[in-house]
Amino acid sequence: xxxESSPRxxxxxxxxxxxxxxxxxxxxxxxxxxKLFSGASTAFGGEPNSHVSLVDAAMPGMLPVVNEExxxxxxxxxxxxxxxxxxxxxxxRKNYFYPDLxxxxxxxxxxxxxVGEGEVxxxxxxxxxIAVGIERLHLEQDAGKSLHDRNPATSFVDLxxxxxxxxxxxxxxxxxSAEEAKAFVAKLRTILRYLGTCDGDMEKGSLRADxxxxxxxxxxxxxxxxxxKNVNSIRFIGQAIDAEARRQILxxxxxxxxxxxxxxxxxARGETRSMRTKEExxxxxxxxxxxxxxxxxxxxxxxxxxxALPELPDAKKARFIAQYGLSxxxxxxxxxxxxxxxxxxxxxxxxxxxxxxxxxxxWVINEFFGRLNREGxxxxxxxxxxxxxxxxxxxxxxxEISGKMGKDLFDIVWTExxxxxxxxxxxxxTQMTDAAAIESVVDAVVAANPEKxxxxxxxxxxxxxxxxxxxxxxxxxxxxxxxxAAIRAKLGT
Amino acid sequence: xxxxxxxxxxxxxxARIAVSDGEIAGLQHELNAILSFVEELNEVxxxxxxxxxxxxxxxxxxxxxxxxxxxxxxxxxANAPATEDHFFLVPxxxx
Numbered sequence: 001x002x003x004e005s006s007p008r009x010x011x012x013x014x015x016x017x018x019x020x021x022x023x024x025x026x027x028x029x030x031x032x033x034x035k036l037f038s039g040a041s042t043a044f045g046g047e048p049n050s051h052v053s054l055v056d057a058a059m060p061g062m063l064p065v066v067n068e069e070x071x072x073x074x075x076x077x078x079x080x081x082x083x084x085x086x087x088x089x090x091x092x093r094k095n096y097f098y099p100d101l102x103x104x105x106x107x108x109x110x111x112x113x114x115v116g117e118g119e120v121x122x123x124x125x126x127x128x129x130i131a132v133g134i135e136r137l138h139l140e141q142d143a144g145k146s147l148h149d150r151n152p153a154t155s156f157v158d159l160x161x162x163x164x165x166x167x168x169x170x171x172x173x174x175x176x177s178a179e180e181a182k183a184f185v186a187k188l189r190t191i192l193r194y195l196g197t198c199d200g201d202m203e204k205g206s207l208r209a210d211x212x213x214x215x216x217x218x219x220x221x222x223x224x225x226x227x228x229k230n231v232n233s234i235r236f237i238g239q240a241i242d243a244e245a246r247r248q249i250l251x252x253x254x255x256x257x258x259x260x261x262x263x264x265x266x267x268a269r270g271e272t273r274s275m276r277t278k279e280e281x282x283x284x285x286x287x288x289x290x291x292x293x294x295x296x297x298x299x300x301x302x303x304x305x306x307x308a309l310p311e312l313p314d315a316k317k318a319r320f321i322a323q324y325g326l327s328x329x330x331x332x333x334x335x336x337x338x339x340x341x342x343x344x345x346x347x348x349x350x351x352x353x354x355x356x357x358x359x360x361x362x363w364v365i366n367e368f369f370g371r372l373n374r375e376g377x378x379x380x381x382x383x384x385x386x387x388x389x390x391x392x393x394x395x396x397x398x399x400e401i402s403g404k405m406g407k408d409l410f411d412i413v414w415t416e417x418x419x420x421x422x423x424x425x426x427x428x429x430t431q432m433t434d435a436a437a438i439e440s441v442v443d444a445v446v447a448a449n450p451e452k453x454x455x456x457x458x459x460x461x462x463x464x465x466x467x468x469x470x471x472x473x474x475x476x477x478x479x480x481x482x483x484x485a486a487i488r489a490k491l492g493t
Numbered sequence: 494x495x496x497x498x499x500x501x502x503x504x505x506x507x508a509r510i511a512v513s514d515g516e517i518a519g520l521q522h523e524l525n526a527i528l529s530f531v532e533e534l535n536e537v538x539x540x541x542x543x544x545x546x547x548x549x550x551x552x553x554x555x556x557x558x559x560x561x562x563x564x565x566x567x568x569x570x571a572n573a574p575a576t577e578d579h580f581f582l583v584p585x586x587x588x
Contacts (some may be wrong), residue, residue, distance in 0.1 A: 033559060033560050034559060034560050034561070038562055039556065039561030039563070040561065040562055040563035047579060047583070048566070048580045050563060051563045052566070053562035053565075054565075054568075057569050065554060066555050067555070067556055067558050068557060068558065069558030070558075071555065094516070095507070099581070099583040099586055146586060147580070152585070153584070154575070154583060154585055155584070155586045155587070156577065156578075156580035156581070156582060157580060157582075158580055158581075159569070159581075184582070283503075283507060285507070289498065292552065292554065293546055293547055293551065293553035294546055295553060296553070333567075352586075
């Protein structure tokens with residue numbers, strides 16, 4: 001395979017530049033109630049071996065029956081990745097021996113996956129967008145879980161995960177740096193969460209990646225790759241790529257050769273190490289599972305699923321920019337989570353008459369998300385609603401309160417709750433906008449400080465001191481622009 | 494196609510079946526007999542014919558996404574040689 005080289009991300013070695021080439025195999029756990037081929041529950045964290053049917057335990061004579069929801073979710077994911085959907089696909093047996101694989105094989109899809117080629121657009125930085133090709137997506141069973149640390153002589157096996165549906169999503173080697181890989185996985189996770197096909201919870205293992213890394217001189221054919229298995233956080237994916245690329249560059253610059261092998265990333269030491277697998281580990285002897293017929297559905301079924309897809313992040317971002325005049329950066333922050341985007345839209349248009357998009361975005365991102373981050377919490381359980389934030393924005397827009405008062409009001413509503421307008425009224429949080437009233441305060445301050453007034457006439461920087469005094473006299477209620485204007489008029493600068 | 498003795502040992506290992514040296518030659522003979530029997534099928538010209546996946550033309554049945562099974566830990570573990578806290582116990586599989 002000859003993949004185009006790009007000068008965009010070169011790494012300096014001792015003997016010149018190197019290019020990192022990365023492809024990913026992401027395993028995403030399908031959101032479904034029951035397992036891929038049995039009626040046992042997929043719920044996380046049950047008692048050991050309680051979510052296990054005789055099919056999952058591979059008891060003799062048990063037959064798999066495919067779960068239609070898992071098929072539906074795989075097709076919807078394929079559509080979200082702008083990929084071709086294969087109306088006929090085949091389940092194969094991937095044979096290998098491991099204690100947490102009771103069948104002795106994993107039911108997977110080999111030559112004929114349910115989803116073919118697609119593409120994901122990834123914003124790496126504010127100004128750089130790359131396209132990452134998707135080679136395929138296939139359905140397969142998860143294995144059970146082995147615990148090796150409970151006893152020195154034995155491993156403990158729990159089959160609750162055995163048979164849960166996974167989507168394996170394979171990219172083309174289109175990724176050129178750790179940053180690009182991290183941005184891709186973050187974007188993929190966002191798409192999956194929008195679709196509701198995978199919860200993307202990497203801590204629980206719902207999303208994990210095998211990372212293929214190789215290095216080459218720019219423009220040369222692809223180098224030999226190593227596969228880093230089961231990396232389970234976005235940060236570790238980045239660290240694993242950098243560590244593995246450094247290791248390979250050192251070997252090559254020393255005149256050595258890269259052995260194609262499977263490696264593990266050790267986050268504590270920040271390095272990858274060989275898994276020392278047996279030489280025939282990859283002899284999977286795939287063949288079509290004789291217990292299952294080909295998986296077939298028609299165009300109309302796919303079209304109906306496509307029509308019912310939610311608005312995905314790319315489309316939502318473009319719409320936020322066009323409809324609300326947001327900056328690409330703000331739009332990006334808001335569409336990162338569907339709940340965040342929905343909350344913003346509730347703030348901006350919740351009462352039927354649209355509010356200013358930029359103001360709404362600022363309030364949601366800076367005040368609301370900022371507070372959520374500081375206090376730890378999520379949108380669903382936050383103590384302030386979109387309607388309440390909208391109410392604060394309205395008071396500012398109407399000139400009833402200043403931006404500073406708005407922030408105070410936000411704090412009150414956050415901690416005590418209540419209707420922003422009523423609170424503003426009760427607590428005298430109203431802005432003094434009456435020009436005559438402001439003028440009289442300005443007059444008083446100027447009269448009380450004749451020397452400073454004289455100085456200010458010569459030195460306009462002194463005007464700020466007067467603004468401060470007037471704000472103090474009015475307990476911060478005076479409209480700052482009006483105060484500024486009145487002082488300038490009075491002191492004639 | 495014919496298998497040699499190394500292939501026989503390899504297949505036995507992949508299947509985790511213990512085969513003694515004395516059995517290898519006999520197994521090799523049996524496997525090759527099976528292979529040559531199946532190879533007779535190569536005489537049939539199947540170019541342009543879709544592979545048959547079922548003797549009757551039928552679509553695969555799918556099941557609704559409903560939890561109908563599980564919650565039988567004792568039955569699942571009944572045949573296990575060793576268990577603890579409802580886990581299967583197996584010889585240590587990592588160094």
